[in-house]
């Protein structure tokens with residue numbers, strides 16, 4: 454089996470939203486597919502009403518195929534400090550023409566302010582590894598893990614785009630969706646993430662710099678978060694760019710010229726790595742609050758996290774294969 458679903462960017466490509474249907478008759482929700490976590494949770498009929506502002510909720514009592522997972526609860530917090538928690542139902546979940554008959558659907562009883570304020574997202578679908586699923590006492594499998602054995606190929610692919618809809622495919626690699634070759638590198642899933650190491654980077658037309666970047670591929674994080682020395686190196690090439698603590702990162706004039714940023718993938722011994730190039734204009738993330746001339750950079754430091762995060766800013770410059778069958782990740786230009 455294989456399937457395909459369109460995914461639509463929010464403002465400034467802050468997140469990408471994909472429609473899933475839950476239950477019988479189907480209840481359609483718009484969710485954020487997140488390779489940086491492993492819980493499928495949704496706003497629900499049980500969510501504290503003051504914390505629901507415009508979201509569509511899943512109501513298991515209206516689904517003839519819903520069954521509460523007795524005694525199961527969950528609580529999760531994300532890298533950006535947001536959080537949610539609640540209880541668990543098993544129900545059928547469909548996405549892109551694929552269905553899991555008994556998927557753990559984690560129903561929120563409470564959500565943090567970030568989720569309440571985001572009227573576009575009705576929940577998250579984690580496509581990380583089940584080892585970090587947060588359901589207690591028995592952790593649950595992700596949608597992809599439940600599908601995997603029945604897929605033609607044990608893969609899903611992310612084809613996110615700048616300011617326009619992209620696509621998540623499951624069970625196959627669409628050879629018409631990228632250019633050149635896909636370069637695969639092994640992943641380290643010990644922490645439950647799609648962890649991988651880039652051999653280095655280049656700023657604009659500059660030389661490749663051999664500096665290993667240990668990170669994760671995370672569709673649920675908006676920006677590209679890298680070691681502070683690499684980030685400083687990039688913004689040295691941006692006229693007037695500076696680090697502003699009260700803005701929480703590097704800012705620059707919204708009309709400034711921005712160099713491309715390229716990161717390496719794999720490299721044959723002595724050979725040069727494949728490069729994924731992020732166009733400079735993608736690095737202009739958005740005007741900072743209250744200004745129309747000062748803009749916030751899409752490349753920022755990871756110093757509080759430790760690992761680097763190849764978030765949507767990096768992913769939307771590539772066609773990315775999350776290969777669960779071979780525990781590897783593949784990157785291609787497009």
Ligand SMILES: O=C(NNC1=NCCC1)c1ccc(Br)cc1
Pocket residue numbers: 487489490530531532533535577646669671673674758760762
């Ligand atoms: O939470 C993480 N990714 N997903 C999401 N962020 C915000 C909403 C969803 C995340 C995962 C790993 C590391 Br290391 C840092 C952050």
